[in-house]
Amino acid sequence: MVCARAALGPGALWAAAWGVLLLTAPGEAQRGRKKVVHVLEGDSGSVVVQTAPGQVVSHRGGTIVLPCRYHYEAAAHGHDGVRLKWTKVVDPLAFADVFVALGPQHRAFGSYRGRAELQGDGPGDASLVLRNVTLQDYGRYECEVTNELEDDTGMVKLDLEGVVFPYHPRGGRYKLTFTEAQRACAEQDGILASAEQLHAAWRDGLDWCNAGWLRDGSVQYPVSQPREPCGGLGLTGNTGVSGGASGGVRNYGYRHNAEELYDAFCFTSNLAGRVFFLKPLRPVPFAGAARACAARGAAVAKVGQLFAAWKLQLLDRCTAGWLADGSARYPIVNPRARCGGRRPGVRSLGFPDATRRLFGVYCYRAPGAPDPAPGGWGWGWAGGGGWAGGARDPAAWTPLRV
Numbered sequence: 001m002v003c004a005r006a007a008l009g010p011g012a013l014w015a016a017a018w019g020v021l022l023l024t025a026p027g028e029a030q031r032g033r034k035k036v037v038h039v040l041e042g043d044s045g046s047v048v049v050q051t052a053p054g055q056v057v058s059h060r061g062g063t064i065v066l067p068c069r070y071h072y073e074a075a076a077h078g079h080d081g082v083r084l085k086w087t088k089v090v091d092p093l094a095f096a097d098v099f100v101a102l103g104p105q106h107r108a109f110g111s112y113r114g115r116a117e118l119q120g121d122g123p124g125d126a127s128l129v130l131r132n133v134t135l136q137d138y139g140r141y142e143c144e145v146t147n148e149l150e151d152d153t154g155m156v157k158l159d160l161e162g163v164v165f166p167y168h169p170r171g172g173r174y175k176l177t178f179t180e181a182q183r184a185c186a187e188q189d190g191i192l193a194s195a196e197q198l199h200a201a202w203r204d205g206l207d208w209c210n211a212g213w214l215r216d217g218s219v220q221y222p223v224s225q226p227r228e229p230c231g232g233l234g235l236t237g238n239t240g241v242s243g244g245a246s247g248g249v250r251n252y253g254y255r256h257n258a259e260e261l262y263d264a265f266c267f268t269s270n271l272a273g274r275v276f277f278l279k280p281l282r283p284v285p286f287a288g289a290a291r292a293c294a295a296r297g298a299a300v301a302k303v304g305q306l307f308a309a310w311k312l313q314l315l316d317r318c319t320a321g322w323l324a325d326g327s328a329r330y331p332i333v334n335p336r337a338r339c340g341g342r343r344p345g346v347r348s349l350g351f352p353d354a355t356r357r358l359f360g361v362y363c364y365r366a367p368g369a370p371d372p373a374p375g376g377w378g379w380g381w382a383g384g385g386g387w388a389g390g391a392r393d394p395a396a397w398t399p400l401r402v
Contacts, residue, residue, distance in 0.1 A: 051154030178257030
């Protein structure tokens with residue numbers, strides 16, 4: 001459930017003051033380890049909430065603790081009358097319910113059902129344990145503690161390890177509305193990246209001279225190597241730098257999300273399964289790619305899966321292969337001659353004609369899926385005959401030992 005949040009009353013002044021402390025505190029990322037939290041007590045004995053400064057970091061499929069502790073005069077009031085509520089900030093003034101607890105009654109909402117529970121590490125612990133983290137879990141969470149008369153809140157940011165990648169579909173560049181960009185990222189195993197994620201990718205060297213949608217509805221693009229066609233050498237309007245030879249992130253601001261058309265910057269995290277390159281007995285058109293992967297108990301990899309395998313599993317292959325969207329790409333971890341340049345990355349050959357025959361396909365096998373053709377297996381036609389004798393029907397292809 002998503003609801004608008006009204007202005008806080010006088011009882012939440014402590015929360016506002018504590019928010020200033022959070023903004024000025026050191027922002028070291030906490031990778032799920034327990035923190036020692038020093039609790040301050042108000043002069044009136046009212047509820048005081050403290051969350052971890054900075055952010056906590058996890059990855060897709062991981063388990064993370066969103067830390068939150070509170071203190072008030074339990075001897076006078078008792079903990080049974082305290083309501084604990086976690087919400088996710090989805091817009092500046094809109095919140096989605098995540099979890100609520102009042103005494104022994106606990107309830108998780110929406111996609112958090114079966115994944116969220118209180119840590120319960122003694123009195124005053126309101127920390128939330130979140131299991132099987134998803135891409136959609138990324139963002140800011142509010143921990144609210146309320147008794148009969150007082151309340152206070154704290155904020156925790158959940159960040160994810162992963163990779164940002166630019167994307168446009170076969171139709172060409174600058175063809176996506178905001179909603180279409182969201183859908184395109186989801187189809188490629190990702191979500192729209194945040195401005196913070198794009199800025200971090202720029203600091204890591206991402207250089208892309210085409211503007212794309214971000215999850216907040218803004219349109220930006222990162223330039224690591226300033227040049228005239230990409231906003232000029234000065235890059236006025238950057239975020240993160242003031243311009244000059246160091247480059248920056250070019251920001252078009254918030255655009256009309258139903259009418260204006262741009263590319264997308266997507267974000268994805270680690271994979272539970274594995275991406276691998278499959279080289280068939282001879283080059284194949286796009287129509288044969290799915291059958292090739294299916295013969296190995298896999299599916300044609302999505303663009304986000306290839307980027308995750310490159311960034312997080314260090315997949316390195318100097319051979320272009322089909323992907324699920326009809327594009328042809330290959331991942332390079334160690335740049336070398338004749339492999340597309342001096343920098344690591346996922347090289348793209350665009351969207352070749354679907355009848356063009358490529359030397360392979362990138363497949364994704366989900367965890368636990370068996371490989372029906374391990375070791376020395378390929379795929380071709382049963383019954384012998386080799387590759388001579390003219391055209392063959394691809395529908396008759398089957399796994400063969402080679």
